[in-house]
Amino acid sequence: MRATVFQAPGDVRVADVPDPAIREPTDVVARVLRGAICGSDLWAYRGDIDTAGRAGNRLGHEWIGIVEEVGARVETLSPGDAVIAPFAFSDGTCEFCLAGLPTSCPSGGAWGGPDNDGGQGEAVRAPFADASLVKIPAEAATDDDLLAKLLPLTDVMGTGHHAAVCARVQPGGTAVVVGDGAVGLCAVLACNRLGADRIVSVGRHKDRLQIAERFGATHVVNEHDGETVERVRELTHGGAESVLECVGMQSSMDVAVDVVRPGGTVSFVGIPIGVEKVDLQRMFGENIALRGGVAPVRAYLPDLAADVLAGWLDPSPVLDMTVDLDDVPDGYRAMTDRIAVKVKIDV
C-alpha cells in the first residue's frame, strides 16, 4: 500500500510500504477514508524533536476508516463497519482505561512511528480494536461533510475539549483560550459547548481569530496589538477562573498564568516542549492550579461524536485545506508556512 513516511526534517514522502495484516487476535485492519496532518507532526518535520523523527517512521495519528478484516477475538466490529480512531490506542481493560485515562494505558501506543501503521496512509492495523475504535454510522462514511466534521474528533477537538475539562469550564463561566491553532480554536468551541458565558480567544492570526469568533469567542485579543495580559484582564474583570493554554511555548504559558483569577485553573494541552518554567510564586500566592496533559481522546469520542451526528457540533472549519494522499508533502509545507491551519487528507 501507499503511506506517508518520514525521511528527514523537511522531507516526508508517500511511499510503498507492506500491506497491514492482523498480528494479534484483537487487531483489525481498516482502510483509511480520511486522515489529517497534526501540529504535533510538524515537530519532527521541523526537526524540533527526535520523536518520530527517524527515517522510515510512518506518519499520521488521525483517521477515519472502514474495517476490512477482524482478528479472532474482536467482538464488536465487523468488516464494513465505519470507525473513527482516537490518536492513541489502548487496551480498554487496565486501571487507567477504566478510569478514563486511556493515554496512560501501559499496553497502549500511538499510530505511526517505527512499529505501527500511521493514519496518513491507505490502511492501518489497529491493535485493541474493540477498545480503541469507535463505530460511526455506515452512512457517515459516504458523507463528505460529516467526515470533515468528525475528523477533528480524532485529536484536536478532543484535545480542545480536554483543555476545557481540565480548566473546569463551567456553564456561565469565563474562559480564556491562549492560542489560535487548531487545538486553541477547538478549545473555544469546547468552552462554548460547555456553556461558558464569556470566552476570550488570544492569538496572533486575524483569520484564525475570525474562526474563533465563529466558534463562540465573545472577545478576541490579537497579541500583535500588544499589552495582551492587560487587555485580557480588563475583558475578564481581573482574570478568568478558567484559562486554557493551547500552544506549549514559554510565552503562552506566561500569559496563561498571568490572566487566571485567584483560585482558578490553567490547563495545558500543548506538548510543553517550549516551556522552561511556570510562575510557581504566583500560582502559590493565588492558589492557581495547573492541570492538563495529553488528551484521553478515546474517553471523549462517543459524546463528541454523538454531538456531531446530532448536528450540534462542527469543528470542521479548522480543516481549511484538503489534499490527496499523494500530495501530503504539500500539506506539511502549507502547515509549516502557516498557509493552512490544518490539512485534511482524502485518501
Add this chain to the structure above:
Amino acid sequence: MRATVFQAPGDVRVADVPDPAIREPTDVVARVLRGAICGSDLWAYRGDIDTAGRAGNRLGHEWIGIVEEVGARVETLSPGDAVIAPFAFSDGTCEFCLAGLPTSCPSGGAWGGPDNDGGQGEAVRAPFADASLVKIPAEAATDDDLLAKLLPLTDVMGTGHHAAVCARVQPGGTAVVVGDGAVGLCAVLACNRLGADRIVSVGRHKDRLQIAERFGATHVVNEHDGETVERVRELTHGGAESVLECVGMQSSMDVAVDVVRPGGTVSFVGIPIGVEKVDLQRMFGENIALRGGVAPVRAYLPDLAADVLAGWLDPSPVLDMTVDLDDVPDGYRAMTDRIAVKVKIDV
C-alpha cells in the same frame, strides 16, 4: 507592651512597643494567650528572604487570645471572648472571601511586619475582627492542653489540611506526604482525618517520622536511606493518586512529581522559594495536576476547631518546645538548629 521584633538575620528581640489601640471600627484589640514560631518565620531569621526582614518589623502570625476592646462596628465579638486567629486577616465580604479563598482578599493582610501587630507579643490589633477571628469556648482559654491542640490550627494544621484538600485525598485512597516538618506532619494527620487508607510519610528525621506514624502514617520512608522514589513507588504500587509536597524545595518537588500516579495530583503548600521548575513533561504525559498555594486557613478553622473541641483531632504533638515571651529568641534558635519541630509561646 512587650512584643517580638525583627532586628537582623539571626537577631530577634522582645522589646517595648506601643500598646495596640482600635484604629478602624471593625477592629478589636486582643490580649494574646498563646503564640507560636512558624517555619516561615525562619526565612527572614536565616536571611533567606527579605519579606518581614526589615529591622523593627513585628513577628508572629499564629495566636489565640482574649478580646479586650471592640470597635464600634464589631458585631459578633465582645470583651472577654476567647478567639483563635488564622495567619491572615480578611474582610469577609469580597468575592474571594465568599468563595472560601480569604488569602486572596484584596483588603486582607498578615499579622506582623511594619504595619500590624504580630502574634509573638502581648496584644494584637485585629482588623476585620468579625470576619477574621473565630470564637472558641471561654473555658478553652484556661485549658492548657486544649490551647495546645487548637494553636496549630492557626497555620500548620490548616495548611496541612489544605495540602490534603488540594491533592484530592479520598476516603480509602493513597496519599504520599513529602516533608516531615510541622506542616508535613499535620498533612499526615489531615490525610488520616479525610479517610485515606494508605499514607506514606517521606522525611529525613527519625523522631519526626515517629510523630507521622502517631498521626496515622501507615508507612514512613527516611530519605537518608536512599532510593526514596523507588521505595515510595513500591509502597504505593506504582504511585499515589494524591501527593502532598510540604517542603518547598526543588528536591521535594521532584520527589513529589515522581511518585504521583498517572491522573493524580501533586499539591504544594510550602512557599516554593527553593523550587526552580517542575517536570512539566511528566505532568503532561501522565495528566498530573499541580494544585495548592497559601492555605485559606480562615475557611477551614471552624470545622477543624470543632473536631479539636470534640476530641477527634489533636495536632499538638508538633509543638515540642514551649517558651515564655521573653525566651522567644531561644525558640528561634531551637527551630533553626532543628532541635524543635515547632515552638509554642506561653505569653
